[in-house]
Amino acid sequence: MSATAPVPGAPAPPSMNPRTRLLLQGAIIPTLLRMAWPNVLVMLAQAATGLIETYWVARLGTDALAGMALVFPGFMMMQMLSGGAIGGGISSAVARALGAGRRDDANALVLHAVVINLALGSLVGVLFLAFGTSLYRAMGGEAGSLAAALTYSNIVFATIPLMWLMNALASVIRGTGNMLIPSAAICLGVVLLIPLSPLMIFGYGPIPALGIAGGAIAVVITTLLSLLVLAAYILAGRSIVRPTRARLRWTFFADILRIGAVGTISTLQTTLTVALTTALVGTAAGPDGVAGYGTGSRLEYLLIPVVFGLGSPMVALVGTNIGAGQRARALRIALTGGSIAFVLCEIIGLAAAIAPHAWLSLFGQDPEMLATGTTYLRIVGPAYGFFGLGLSLYFASQGAGRLFWPLFGGMLRLVIAVGGGWIAYASTHSLATVFAALTAGLVIYGLVVATAIARGAWFRPRRNESSE
DSSP states (O other): OOOOOOOTTOOOOTTSOHHHHHHHHSOHHHHHHHHHHHHHHHHHHHHHHHHHHHHHHGGGOHHHHHHHHHHHHHHHHHHIIIIIIHHHHHHHHHHHHHHTTOHHHHHHHHHHHHHHHHHHHHHHHHHHHHHHHHHHHHTTOOHHHHHHHHHHHHHHHHSHHHHHHHHHHHHHHHHTTOOHHHHHHHHHHHHHHHHHHHHHHHOBTTBOOOTHHHHHHHHHHHHHHHHHHHHHHHHTTOSSSOOOOOOOOHHHHHHHHHHHHHHHHHHHHHHHHHHHHHHHHHHHHHHHHHHHHHHHHHHHHHHHHHHHHHHHHHHHHHHHHHHTTOHHHHHHHHHHHHHHHHHHHHHHHHHHHHOHHHHHTTSOOOHHHHHHHHHHHHHHGGGHHHHHHHHHHHHHHHHHTOOHHHHHHHHHHHIIIIIHHHHHHHHHOOHHHHHHHHHHHHHHHHHHHHHHHHTTGGGSOOHHHHTO
């Protein structure tokens, strides 16, 4: 893994791949936006998977809609873990290897990425199958909503290793700076989902109506299609990096996992915040309230793909520049991307706060659902910009290989949002105060992460480094 350190700010060697050269020398904003647009498209497409499913499942009734709300945080957590946390570790490792001129190491990382994601995907699938009933009941599921949640959950989590493997291959390709191919593969699956989901849910001709189970089956089929496209691209030798039959080495596993494991904690913080708040809303307002909060907070989850669209290029850009010793450029990339993410998410949040029914009415007309979702969006929506700021800098920190401050900011958000929310509800019995705590958590999260990185937190020696 050792290599001669590049001279900070030195130009890329003439033999370097043109894509890598662009990451090191291209104008920041045009390069970032050029890389981001296909990624934003694909992440919106992935988010559309849940929205399409929710749109059709809502036609099955409130129990089915509430069941989807119970499963959705866990399903999104799998996308965030496999594509954002561990996936970010994969992209970061590949980008840093390419930036430092270690092409053979980058090739070896492909196999290690596949092994890691298959193992983790299988593990989490078993856990959800074993403990799904207890989890969804604790989140407020009961009777019909619990039955619907388990029907959907058991299918998607029995096959969840497919999603993990798909995101492993996509992350390898993104680490080279190529955002278009993963985007095209995943968008292809979503395009297929548009007709396939209602077909499997409601049936047509010889195809029987499978209800909520049909929605889960449609997701599995489209995920498999995207996986096959990505595998064909890499195995055909079209990618900058390609799998080799190198011996498995702990050094490569550690290079991915030291970023991915910390990123996993950050992802679990986000999901745990939503899951615990869902449980609180379920205690206060029952299944109809859960449906309203779940539908409203789904817009917050929609921000994650938007920010990931910017964040994934930031992993490659920052990682490649850090590998090449260009620290000042890496920091400029991070702060520029963070500013763009703030503006995009703030626009979405303000629009949702001004016209919440435009979003909520897409999924139902139940008065309790609409009331709870409206309260959530009007209070929390204006803070969405800070969520986008903090999350985009989390991705940039993956590229830098320094994740303490995003992790610390996420912990503050969890404590303020969930702890403060429980205390507020116990004191006032008002969901509005719970949502106010969520807002405070988002603001603190974004400001803490941005301030630390802007003041040079990435470049301070670690304790073990300063003692050497």
